Amino acid sequence: MPIGPFASSVGVGRAEPEWAEKNLVKGCVGKDQFAKVAESLFGDKAEGPLPLSKDVMSGDTSTAPKKVDLLIVGAGLSGAVLAERCSKELGMTSLIIDSRDHIGGNCYDYIESHGLRASKYGAHLFHTNFERVWEYVTQFSEWEPFDHRVKGLVPDKDGVKQLVPIPPTMETVNTLFRTSIQTEEQMAEWYAQNRVMPAGYTKAPELPGVSELANSEEAALSRVGPELYDKIFKHYTKKQWDKYPSELDASVMLRLPCRTTTDDRYFGDKWQALPKRGYTRIFENMLLHDPNITIRLNCDFFQLRDAGKLPEHGLIIYTGPIDSYFAQQGMPKLEYRSIIFKEEWVEEPQDGFFQEAMVVNYPSPDVEFTRIVEYKHVINQPTAVKNGQIKGTLLAKEFSSATGDPYYPVPNPKNNELYEKYRKLAEAEPGVAFVGRLASYKYFNMDQAILNALEMFDNLKETGKLEPKRKPEEFGPGDGPK
Numbered sequence: 001m002p003i004g005p006f007a008s009s010v011g012v013g014r015a016e017p018e019w020a021e022k023n024l025v026k027g028c029v030g031k032d033q034f035a036k037v038a039e040s041l042f043g044d045k046a047e048g049p050l051p052l053s054k055d056v057m058s059g060d061t062s063t064a065p066k067k068v069d070l071l072i073v074g075a076g077l078s079g080a081v082l083a084e085r086c087s088k089e090l091g092m093t094s095l096i097i098d099s100r101d102h103i104g105g106n107c108y109d110y111i112e113s114h115g116l117r118a119s120k121y122g123a124h125l126f127h128t129n130f131e132r133v134w135e136y137v138t139q140f141s142e143w144e145p146f147d148h149r150v151k152g153l154v155p156d157k158d159g160v161k162q163l164v165p166i167p168p169t170m171e172t173v174n175t176l177f178r179t180s181i182q183t184e185e186q187m188a189e190w191y192a193q194n195r196v197m198p199a200g201y202t203k204a205p206e207l208p209g210v211s212e213l214a215n216s217e218e219a220a221l222s223r224v225g226p227e228l229y230d231k232i233f234k235h236y237t238k239k240q241w242d243k244y245p246s247e248l249d250a251s252v253m254l255r256l257p258c259r260t261t262t263d264d265r266y267f268g269d270k271w272q273a274l275p276k277r278g279y280t281r282i283f284e285n286m287l288l289h290d291p292n293i294t295i296r297l298n299c300d301f302f303q304l305r306d307a308g309k310l311p312e313h314g315l316i317i318y319t320g321p322i323d324s325y326f327a328q329q330g331m332p333k334l335e336y337r338s339i340i341f342k343e344e345w346v347e348e349p350q351d352g353f354f355q356e357a358m359v360v361n362y363p364s365p366d367v368e369f370t371r372i373v374e375y376k377h378v379i380n381q382p383t384a385v386k387n388g389q390i391k392g393t394l395l396a397k398e399f400s401s402a403t404g405d406p407y408y409p410v411p412n413p414k415n416n417e418l419y420e421k422y423r424k425l426a427e428a429e430p431g432v433a434f435v436g437r438l439a440s441y442k443y444f445n446m447d448q449a450i451l452n453a454l455e456m457f458d459n460l461k462e463t464g465k466l467e468p469k470r471k472p473e474e475f476g477p478g479d480g481p482k
Helices: 035-047 077-090 131-137 170-177 184-194 216-241 279-288 301-306 413-428 446-463
Strands: 067-073 094-098 109-111 117-119 126-128 142-145 150-155 161-166 271-275 293-297 312-318 336-346 359-361 371-374 393-401 432-434
Touching (some): 077 446, 161 170, 184 216
Parallel strands (some): 094 293
Antiparallel strands (some): 126 271, 359 371
């Protein structure tokens, strides 16, 4: 049974010293410029999302400015960054509209009824190697170091389920196969003996790249071998994508790290942290206090457009699904995966927690859901939770689905070919810039989405055109489901 929050000798939410030291976030850093004002106005409630005005929530654009420089469709990261930068540096005005009833897009988190901080659209773990992005986000929040680690309940060689680190480490292999690997050299040799390279591959010991691989099954087998592939990745992938790895591009599984050390951190990025008062606070600091930025929620862009209720605007920044924008063209829809979250409140679990880590994956085919997230483990819980005043815990079981909010583009040749047709339509659409994950049919991590928006803003300043400086695929793979 768990005995407390997921911690190490370094502290709650931290890896063991050797690996925690690699995280460049040292202590609480950054600034939340309106924290004291929010606390004076709202007290303890300031630890969660701040109340929004009736006008913001109204769904009524008639109370918004009649003319703006930018009409931004979507109040997520891409739209927020562009609104903030265009206002601060160029003095441009924006109207942000969103069909949801909150700002922050999929990053939105809140204080649920029992007093825990929870994420409405699944756990978000911020990590980046982009110094520019780290310097940008620390303007809008205080951040605390957090080394995300994931456990998986995986059957060992005798079929007994064991809780092991994912991605696989020495501990994973030793526990599942009863090996006694002690050194990095021994771990590298275990991989070498177990890997299955694609037919005709002659460049060993180098690992093959995407051009040499037919699909994700080949990618996984060439990295971790058939035993780990079958136990951890094959059936988990089927649950996530409703496709086996053999039906997905090699790029999906090429993200698998081959750990030869005891490093059980999920990410290896230089900066890894959580915002002290949640992700929603970042958007509040970016948007709510800027007189150049107006927000209207509960607004459907297409309905407003068809009804002639959009204000006069210079440029549309569209961050929604690219195929929805061109639905009238009669082309097929792009394929996405969504997530259904089934929440469960556990009244008084032993020692205050249900499971030993924030995230526990269930890769076996006998379990329908993919993972359980227990939010109580994270370091940015409200004060009452940290002080032990909240005895219960909230679980979120995740079920992958073909219907619901679009989360993850499905990378395979059919969808890639269809997206290229949409991309050409987007490039020819006058007065509209297509920005972000859904508009680019590319799973951006949070830092990638921010950097993409910042670079598009650079182009706007330099050339007068809001265009990407690089193709979406040049950002590398995101963290989407493996």
